[in-house]
Amino acid sequence: MTNAEILAKLKEKYPNAVVDVPELIDFTVAIEPSALAEVAAFLRDECGLDYMADVTAVDRPERFEVVYHLYSIKDKTSEPFVLKVYLEDKENPTVASVTPLWKGADFQEREVYDLMGINFEGHPYLKRILLWEGFPGHPLRKDFENRTFTYEELKPTRPTEPDLM
Amino acid sequence: MSEEEMIEEQLKNNIFLTTVDAVYNWGRKGSVWPVMFGLACCAIEMIGAASARYDFSRFGMEIMRASPRQADLMIVAGTVVHKMAPQVLRIYNQMPEPKYVLAMGTCATSGGPFPGYAVLQGIDEILPVDVYVPGCPPRPEALMQGFMKLHDDIMKQSIKTVSWYQKEEPA
Numbered sequence: 001m002t003n004a005e006i007l008a009k010l011k012e013k014y015p016n017a018v019v020d021v022p023e024l025i026d027f028t029v030a031i032e033p034s035a036l037a038e039v040a041a042f043l044r045d046e047c048g049l050d051y052m053a054d055v056t057a058v059d060r061p062e063r064f065e066v067v068y069h070l071y072s073i074k075d076k077t078s079e080p081f082v083l084k085v086y087l088e089d090k091e092n093p094t095v096a097s098v099t100p101l102w103k104g105a106d107f108q109e110r111e112v113y114d115l116m117g118i119n120f121e122g123h124p125y126l127k128r129i130l131l132w133e134g135f136p137g138h139p140l141r142k143d144f145e146n147r148t149f150t151y152e153e154l155k156p157t158r159p160t161e162p163d164l165m
Numbered sequence: 166m167s168e169e170e171m172i173e174e175q176l177k178n179n180i181f182l183t184t185v186d187a188v189y190n191w192g193r194k195g196s197v198w199p200v201m202f203g204l205a206c207c208a209i210e211m212i213g214a215a216s217a218r219y220d221f222s223r224f225g226m227e228i229m230r231a232s233p234r235q236a237d238l239m240i241v242a243g244t245v246v247h248k249m250a251p252q253v254l255r256i257y258n259q260m261p262e263p264k265y266v267l268a269m270g271t272c273a274t275s276g277g278p279f280p281g282y283a284v285l286q287g288i289d290e291i292l293p294v295d296v297y298v299p300g301c302p303p304r305p306e307a308l309m310q311g312f313m314k315l316h317d318d319i320m321k322q323s324i325k326t327v328s329w330y331q332k333e334e335p336a
Contacts, residue, residue: 131283132248139282148280151290154247 001072003027003081006047013046014039019086030065030084037096037122040068040083044101048072049081052102055109057116059142064093064118068105087118097123115140132158186323193237194225194316197265200236201229202256205243207270207302214305221305224312233259238315240308241292244272245285254291262329265319267296267311270303277301 001009007029011018017039020030031039043049054069068083087093097120099105109120110129117138120126127133134157137144166174203211214221215229230236233256245253257266268288271277274297276286288294295318298311324330 130248144282146281148276148284148286149247149282151247151250151285158251 001048001075003077003079006043006049006081009047010039010042013042020084024082026069026080026082028082028084030086033085033087033095036085036098037101040098040101043070043081043083048075050074052098052104053080055098055105055112057112057118057140059116059140061142062090063088064090064116066095066112066118068098092119093117094119094121096121097126099123114138117141134159186325187320189324190320190322193263194319196225197238197312197315197319198228198230198236199226199238199240200233200256200260201231202233202239203242204245204249204253205270205272207242207273210302210305211240211242211269211308214308219305219309221309221312224309224316226312233257234261236260237263238265238267239292240267240269241273241288241294242269242302244277244279245288246283247285248283250285250291253288257292263327265295265315266292267298267315268294269298269308269311271299271301274299 004027007018007021007027010029014031014035017031017035018029019032022028022030049070049072051071051073052068053071054067056067058065058067064087066085066087069080070083071077071080085095087095095118097105097109099109099120100122106124107129109123110126112118113120113123113126114128114130115138128135131139135154136157139146203209213219215227221227226238233239237260239257239260241253257264266288268274272279272284273288276284278301280286285291296311296315298307300307303311
């Protein structure tokens with residue numbers, strides 16, 4: 001099934017879910033965040049998109065975008081079907097987790113949570129993956145001031161490990 | 166033959182006079198064992214320095230100890246990120262005295278090309294560094310120059326004043 005066919009099928013099944021089809025290099029479809037769990041399950045089960053290659057996120061001035069790159073192993077697709085959700089809430093961006101559908105999303109959603117601060121509802125273990133719990137801020141956000149830290153400065157933010165020294 | 170003549174005769178036959186410090190330090194500098202531990206690309210050069218072409222076993226340091234408890238020298242080879250820093254400190258704290266630290270490469274020296282949130286800006290923030298080896302990464306020759314500088318430092322120490330033989334804990 002080509003990406004255009006998938007989009008047509010998606011529009012037929014969920015007429016209100018598609019919010020935007022931006023003209024980008026990759027075939028991109030933006031959908032309603034509240035419909036993500038349902039649409040993702042539909043894409044996996046009905047449209048053959050059985051492989052979730054990437055989860056990432058973009059920090060725009062007015063919103064966050066969470067981006068999913070979907071492929072089909074079964075149909076041997078080489079072009080990604082890029083699924084996006086626009087999260088207007090800059091204070092507390094939250095979206096449903098797709099880990100129950102694609103196991104490969106687990107660590108990638110944790111990375112997005114860690115570096116971009118997006119909450120994935122329904123994720124089995126939403127903890128920071130690269131930085132430690134307690135690190136001040138989310139470094140990939142545009143409002144994060146990238147500066148150097150001293151060891152002493154970060155020491156109080158670390159989890160206490162009594163056997164460390 | 167008088168006693169003095171005997172001594173003089175003996176001195177001609179392979180008896181040398183030296184100081185305790187010189188012998189003691191000569192022995193120590195010829196058996197500095199590094200911890201087997203690398204953090205980034207500098208570790209590749211360190212491995213290069215260990216293997217046949219450069220071969221730092223010529224300095225008596227052929228055994229890279231896998232346990233810090235059997236090592237004298239810590240070669241901090243690579244970028245120390247903040248997440249790794251407590252573990253680096255932990256390895257250092259497990260080493261017995263006398264112990265030395267060699268900061269290999271720009272990253273371990275000053276953070277190098279990574280002035281960001283993730284990277285410790287120089288290992289000397291948390292460890293007492295004896296030798297800094299510049300380079301990105303330093304070639305094996307540079308690392309061995311660093312070893313020789315360390316040997317010079319070891320030769321300058323005196324058994325009377327080194328901290329690990331003092332009754333009081335060093336500050």
